[in-house]
Amino acid sequence: MRTLDKYKLLLIIWLAFGWIGVNDVSAEEINVQEIVFSHIQDNYTWHITSWNQQEISIPLPIIVKSEERGWDFFIASRLHEGNMHHGFYIAKEGEHAGKVVEKKSTGEEVRPLDISITKNVLALLLSCIILTSVILGVARWYKKHPMEAPGGFVGMIEACIFFIHDGVIKDNIGKDYRKYAPYLLTVFFFILLNNLMGLIPVFPGGANVTGNIAITLVLSAITFIIVNVSGTKAYWKGIFWPETPLFLKLPFPLMPFVEFFGVFTKPFALMIRLFANIMAGHTIILGLTCLVFISVSMGAIVNGAMSIVSVVFCVFMNCIEILVACIQAYIFTLLSAVYIGLAKE
Numbered sequence: 001m002r003t004l005d006k007y008k009l010l011l012i013i014w015l016a017f018g019w020i021g022v023n024d025v026s027a028e029e030i031n032v033q034e035i036v037f038s039h040i041q042d043n044y045t046w047h048i049t050s051w052n053q054q055e056i057s058i059p060l061p062i063i064v065k066s067e068e069r070g071w072d073f074f075i076a077s078r079l080h081e082g083n084m085h086h087g088f089y090i091a092k093e094g095e096h097a098g099k100v101v102e103k104k105s106t107g108e109e110v111r112p113l114d115i116s117i118t119k120n121v122l123a124l125l126l127s128c129i130i131l132t133s134v135i136l137g138v139a140r141w142y143k144k145h146p147m148e149a150p151g152g153f154v155g156m157i158e159a160c161i162f163f164i165h166d167g168v169i170k171d172n173i174g175k176d177y178r179k180y181a182p183y184l185l186t187v188f189f190f191i192l193l194n195n196l197m198g199l200i201p202v203f204p205g206g207a208n209v210t211g212n213i214a215i216t217l218v219l220s221a222i223t224f225i226i227v228n229v230s231g232t233k234a235y236w237k238g239i240f241w242p243e244t245p246l247f248l249k250l251p252f253p254l255m256p257f258v259e260f261f262g263v264f265t266k267p268f269a270l271m272i273r274l275f276a277n278i279m280a281g282h283t284i285i286l287g288l289t290c291l292v293f294i295s296v297s298m299g300a301i302v303n304g305a306m307s308i309v310s311v312v313f314c315v316f317m318n319c320i321e322i323l324v325a326c327i328q329a330y331i332f333t334l335l336s337a338v339y340i341g342l343a344k345e
Contacts, residue, residue, distance in 0.1 A: 040208045040282050041098060043119045044076035044090070048203050058203070060122060064088060065113035066102055076116075088112070123207030124215070127194050135189070164188050164333060172337040173344060180340055183226065187219060188333040195278060195325030199318060210328075211279035216271045223336045224267035231343040239263065266339055270332060277328050281321040288313045 046058040059077035066072060066087065078085040079100070082092070091101045091109070100116065101109050117125075138157050141150065150158050169184050170177045194209040209215055239259040241249065248255045288310050295306035 039206075039286055040211060040279060042208075042212065043098070044079070044100070044116060046119050046122065046203060046207075060117045060119065062088070062100060062116040063114070064100055064102075064116065067110065067112065068104060119207055120209055120212050120215070123194070123197070123204065123209050126204050127190070127197060127209065131189055131193050160189075161185060164330075168330075168334050169337050172334070172341040174341060176344060180226070180230075180337070183222070184333050184337055187223075187336065188329050191219070191274065191332055192326060192329035195329060196322070198278065198282065199321055199325065208279065208282055210274055211282055213271065213275045216275040219274070219332070220267040220271035223270060223339065224264075226336075227266075227339045227343045228263065230340055232345070234345065235343045266335075270335060274328050274332055277324055281317070281324055285314055285317050285321070288317065 044060055044062060046060065048056045048058065050056065059075045059080075061073065062076050062079070063071070063073050069086070072086055072088065074085055079088065079090050082089065087102045088100050089102075091097050091099055094109075096109070096111050099111060100114055102112050104110055134157070138154050141154050149155075164185055165181055169181050173180055191210055194215075197205045198208055198210065200206060239262075240256050242255050242259050244255045291310040292303070292307050295303045298306075
């Protein structure tokens, strides 16, 4: 049987089973917003799948400090389906929706000090372990084969390292590039790995690490500190006394204000660019997936057609997101190197 005929047969079988399955599904109102935001937001449990109407998930440790009772440690399953444990529960609505809160003796709902191991925290730890294992494994290979040219996975990692090291870090920072190379290489591979793991729909993937603004804030803050600590006298002179006409500096320091404001807008742009691109990609893919469930009540034919559209566009968007994952890691590293290079000029 030709390959094209095989695909046609698989499509017919898939549509036939889809027709039968749709007739057995009761039309329920689908809250797309809740589905999308429940997947891209942080959580105290790591949902894997559902089987026979039973949720299969990994409950994570909750570590909180109450204002009245002190520290408390328990597993997130204690708070499942609105349950309360030692006065703590997960808020359903309000400014603390989805977060652990407590009821004080006065009846006031407050947010305790929360250092729990959430889904994003666990994904962050896993990605750090994977990244460290990969880099140390590559280094170990070089020690065992000092005079051999690498191939396969090791060769791919070497190509990436040389591309970032020579084409981005060295070219943009200049002669003092060596002391910044470890940080910039780490940032590149860290962002790339987390971007790619976020596209994997099953554990240990699927977490929205780089789509979390807290993560991108920390990365941008580190770049901000390095840039300004490395700044030369010429860099700071260009900020507080730039080479512009005197009337733009006195009596009102217009240009120094603009230059000083730019010190903060650069890392802010780094933070927002990475956060927005990754979160938007996850949101679009989840929204396209929901088309299958939204169209259930429209009949089998419409649902079958929309299912095909959803699958095709999801595959297309996943391919785009793989490209975006690589581009965003490259852009963050490139701009960080450019900012450091400008401060060292």
